[in-house]
Amino acid sequence: MFSINSRNGLQWYSSRKIPLPHGLFTRHGGTGSGAYASLNLSFGVGDYKSTVQANRNRCKQVLDIRKLVSSRQVHGDAVALIESIDSDLELDGYDALITNQPGVGLLIQQADCQAVLLYDPQHRVIAAIHNGWRGSVADIIAKTIRSMQQNFSVEPREIMAVISPSLGPCCGEFVNYRQELPLELHSFQNTANHFDFWAISRRQLQRAGVQEHHIETCGICTVCDTNFFSYRRAREPGNGVTGRNGSIIGLPA
Numbered sequence: 001m002f003s004i005n006s007r008n009g010l011q012w013y014s015s016r017k018i019p020l021p022h023g024l025f026t027r028h029g030g031t032g033s034g035a036y037a038s039l040n041l042s043f044g045v046g047d048y049k050s051t052v053q054a055n056r057n058r059c060k061q062v063l064d065i066r067k068l069v070s071s072r073q074v075h076g077d078a079v080a081l082i083e084s085i086d087s088d089l090e091l092d093g094y095d096a097l098i099t100n101q102p103g104v105g106l107l108i109q110q111a112d113c114q115a116v117l118l119y120d121p122q123h124r125v126i127a128a129i130h131n132g133w134r135g136s137v138a139d140i141i142a143k144t145i146r147s148m149q150q151n152f153s154v155e156p157r158e159i160m161a162v163i164s165p166s167l168g169p170c171c172g173e174f175v176n177y178r179q180e181l182p183l184e185l186h187s188f189q190n191t192a193n194h195f196d197f198w199a200i201s202r203r204q205l206q207r208a209g210v211q212e213h214h215i216e217t218c219g220i221c222t223v224c225d226t227n228f229f230s231y232r233r234a235r236e237p238g239n240g241v242t243g244r245n246g247s248i249i250g251l252p253a
Contacts, residue, residue, distance in 0.1 A: 002216070030058065039055050065103070067088055082099035098144065109244035121160065136201065156209025169195065169197075
């Protein structure tokens with residue numbers, strides 16, 4: 001079950017599945033303006049760096065996280081292992097982050113893509129995945145869970161998983177799906193040219209060993225809900241310039 005939280009003007013969703021500091025943030029409560037109003041958490045979309053850093057600091061404060069790790073995401077399947085760090089860190093080229101370091105938060109930035117947050121309570125390991133349609137095709141979820149197994153002896157059946165607000169089946173239109181999506185994903189087509197990527201991620205989580213009752217989907221479409229940034233909404237009829245929502249999970253210090 002998800003709950004909506006509010007503090008210092010920020011609003012975020014959290015799940016009882018993960019009893020750790022975590023938040024699936026709306027676009028409200030930040031310092032940005034215009035297309036980035038107001039809680040844009042990405043350095044890579046044209047917003048002022050100082051504004052983004054101030055927004056990130058606000059999120060760290062409300063979640064009581066000391067250090068934040070993010071990446072310039074590239075819609076690939078590279079997974080980074082985060083070891084001891086002294087301050088906030090922005091990597092380059094990774095779409096999944098894993099750590100067992102107390103006091104560290106992992107940030108995913110998205111505007112219609114999913115953030116998939118994972119937590120193994122037995123080994124105190126967390127992961128955060130940026131999962132768009134290309135990530136689904138590459139099955140970055142399974143690759144991240146395998147890395148958790150190999151590096152931290154995580155048992156997939158113990159993992160708790162949360163899927164953030166993201167592109168819903170109502171708006172998941174892929175007119176070129178025959179070229180973009182492998183045949184195994186075509187069964188998730190719910191109407192003409194529309195696909196249910198929430199269901200795809202649930203299936204991929206289960207296939208990787210996560211138990212069905214350990215998975216929770218927020219079920220909010222970022223295209224429909226104007227409380228979130230949406231690239232697709234900004235693209236029609238605009239130019240696609242918009243901020244990025246943030247989803248964060250952290251281990252207490």
